[in-house]
Amino acid sequence: MQKGSRKLDVEVETHSRLRYPHRLSLYDRPPTEDITIEEFETCAINRLHVLAEIESCYARNRPFDELREITNLQCEKHVPLDHNSAITKDRDSQRRKDITGHFVLRLAFCQTEELRRRFVKAETTLFRVRYLNATISERKGFHESKDFDWIQANDDIKATHELQLKAVVPDADERNSIPQVRWTRVPDLVEKRRVFLKDGWAYVPSREQSSIVFQEFQTRLEQALEMTAKALPRMDEDTRLEPILANLSQGSLLDEGTAEGVRAEMHFPMCMRNLHENLKRTHHLKHFGRLQYGLFLKVLGLPIEEALIFWRKSFSGHTDDQFIKRYKYNIRHSYGLEGRRANYPAKSCQQILMNDQPGPTDSHGCPYRHFSHDNLQMALLSMYSSQGLTEADLPEIMHTVRTEAYHVACTRVYEITHATQNVRKGNGIGSGETVTHPNQYAEASRALECASTSTTTNSIKMEVDGGDIVML
C-alpha cells in the first residue's frame, strides 16, 4: 500500500509537466495552435494508415486479438503514443499529433452518413485497442479526468441489495465505490447480465466499466461528427484545405497500393479497366458487368475469399444483409460453388463483342466497339496517358476502330503502353499475336513486367487492399 501510493505521487509529478497528461483522449477539445499545412496533412495521413488497416481487418473478419496486434504495429509505425514514464520521448508532441490527426480526419469524414459510420467504427476500435493497452493506473487517471456522468451508488441500495451486489462484485472495497448509470447506457452488459439491475439503474463492476467508456466515446464522436458536418459549410474555409480533405475522405491513400503490392489494373485491357472504374465510381455493376469482370478476375487468380471481400468492399452502398441476399450467391456461383457447380471460363473477346449487347445503363462490353468515338478517345487518354499513350496515337487507333478491327485496336494500345518494355509496333502481345481474350492481355502484360524486374515467381498471389486488387 505504502509503495503503491509513493508510485502514484511520482506519476502525478510527471503528469503536471505534460500538456496532455493522458495517452487516452476523448478528443473533446480541438487543437487551437497554428500548424503548417504539411503537418495538417501528414498527421491525417498517418492516422488514416492505422484506420485503413482496422477497416481491412474487419473486412477480413479477423478475430479481435489479431486485429489488436495489427493495430498496435500500425500505431507504433504511424502514430506512436508512449506511456508517461517514457521520459526520453517527446510525449507531448506525440499526443498533439494524435489529436491533430483525429480532428483533421473528422473534417474529412463528416460529410456523408456512410463516411461518418465508417470513421466512428474505426476510431472506436482504435480507442478500444489503446484503452486495453493502458495500465490500470492510466485508466484510473483517465476516468477521473473526465466526467462520465456516473454516480456513486448510495448506501441504502448497498445495504438492501448486498446479496445481489455481492454476486456481481465479490470484492467489498470495490463494492463500496460502485458506480451506477442508467441501463440504457450499457445495454450490452444488461443483455449478458454482467451488471446488477434495479429500477433501471445498472450497477457496474470495475472490470466492466470500460464498456461505459467505449459507449461514451462512440456517442460523443457521433454527435461531434454531426455537428462538424453542419458547421463545415459555414466555416471560413481556407481553399488550401479543401483538396486535402476531399482526398483524404475518398480514401485515395488506400488506392495507391501498399509497398509490396502493385495495382493490378495497370495490366488490364480497356474493357476491364472500364468496369473497374465504373465499379469504383458508382459502387455497383449490373449483372453482365459483374459476370464479365468477376470471371476475368477469377481466371486471373483471385481466390474466392478475396473475391467476396473485393465485391463486398466495392458495393459499399449496400448493407451486409443486402449484399449476402443479392450478390453472394451469384459470386460463389461463378466460382462453381453453388447450383450446378460448373467452372465457368472467362469471356473471350469474341463473346464480349457478340453476346449480351450492353444496354443504356450497362458498363460491360468492349469499349472499342460499344463506346461512341468521342467517348472512346477521351477514355483512352484518361486511362492510358500515364502509361505512354499520347494524342498523336489516337488517329491510328480510331482508324482501326472504324474498320471494325477491334482486336487490332486493343493490340495496338497494348503495344503503345508497353513501349517502355521494348514492345514495338507489330509485336502484339508476344510474337505478333493479337488480343483475343482479356486474360491473355493481362497475362502477357504481367509476364513482361516480371521479366523486366527479373522476378521469377510465376504464381502471383492476388489480394484485395482497400477496395483494389493488388498483386503480391
Next chain:
Amino acid sequence: MPFAEVVTPTPELMLAFYRRLYPFKAIFKWLNHEHTPCRLFTHREIAFTLENDVYLRYNSFTTAEEFKNQTCTLNPTRFEIGPVYTARPRDKKTVRPGAFSPVQRELVFDIDMTDYDSIRTCCSGGEICRRCWGFIGAAVRILDSAVRQQFGYKHLLWVYSGRRGIHLWVSDREAMELTDEQRRSLVNFLTVVQGGKEMHKKVNDCFKEKGGWQELLQLIPDPKIVEKLEKKWGVMENRSSDDKWSDFKNEVKASYIKQERTPMIYAMEDIILQYTYPRIDAEVSKHRNHLLKAPFCVHPKTGRICVPVDPEKINEFDPELVPTVDQLLRELDEATFESTGEGHSDWEKTSLKPYVDMLEKHALGLMNEVRKDRQSHDMTW
C-alpha cells in the same frame, strides 16, 4: 351473467361497436400523454385490417374525432398501433425516404399460448382454458415484476389479446425512446429471467400424464431419485401434479444432508424456471416499427374484446368471461330501452365500463407525469 355463444362478429356488429362503444377518447389520451394532440398521436401510425384482408398502413390522425370517423368509415376487423415517426405517417409518400423513420414507441411484449404447447396438457393450438391461463399468469407476474423492479418502469398496461395471449405496453418516457438495439438487449435479458422462486404451485396438471412426468424426470440430475420416483408414480397412477412435486422435494430432503443439497436445489430452481419463465415472442419487442393490435379491438375469431388486465389479479382473470361484441351490444340495447336518450359514452352502460375505467386511470397516470415534468421545468425558469 347471460353467457353468449361464440359468434363471429359481422360487419354490422363491428360498425355499431365502433360507433357506440369503442373508447377512442381513452385510447387517444393513453397514446398522447396529454389533452392537446401532440406528436405522440399525430405522428403515430395506425394500420387497419379490412374485412377482405386488405391491409392499410401509414394512417395517422390529428384528433381523436378524426380517428373515430375514419375507423367508422373503413369499418376494419381490427387495427394496429405502430410507432411515432419523424413525420406524419399519412404524408409518408411526400417526404424524403431518409426523413421518415420511427423515433418513439411503447415498449411492447407479446406472450402467446402457442409457445407453451410443449408443456401444457389440456388444450393445444388456439384453444385455451383456465388451466392454460395459469402459465400466462406465471409469465405475467414474472415479467411485470422484472420490468417494474429491474428496469424501473411504472406505466405498464396489460391487454388480453382476445384469444390465447396477452400483450404488455410500457409507456414510460425512457421506454418510449429506447432504440432497437436497447430493446434487443432488454428482451435478451428477460428471456432467461431468473426469480419466480415462489411459483411452486402448478396450476396446470402438467405432471399428471405419463409423458408429462417423464419429462420432469428427465430434468432431475440424480439417477437414484429418478429410479425411485419412476417406480412410485408408475404404480400410483392418479397422484396429482402437486403431490408428485412434493414427492420429488421429499426425496431430495431424504437423500441429501443439508450441506450437500445445494446442487439439487439449483436443479429444482432450473426446473421451475423451465416451466414458468415467460416465453416472449421476441421479434415483437425488438423493433420499434412492429405493429401491435390496439386495446379494445375485437378478436375476429372469438368476438372477444381485447380488454386491459390487472396484473395483480391475473390469476382471477378468466378469458371466457371477457365480454364479446354481441353481448355488449345486447346489453346496450337493454340499457337504452330503459333509459331515454343516447349518451356519448355508451360504454358506461355495459360491462365494458370497468375495463375502460382501467385504461382511463392508466392514461391519467401518464398525463400526471407529463404535467409534473412541465412544472419542474417551469420551476427552473
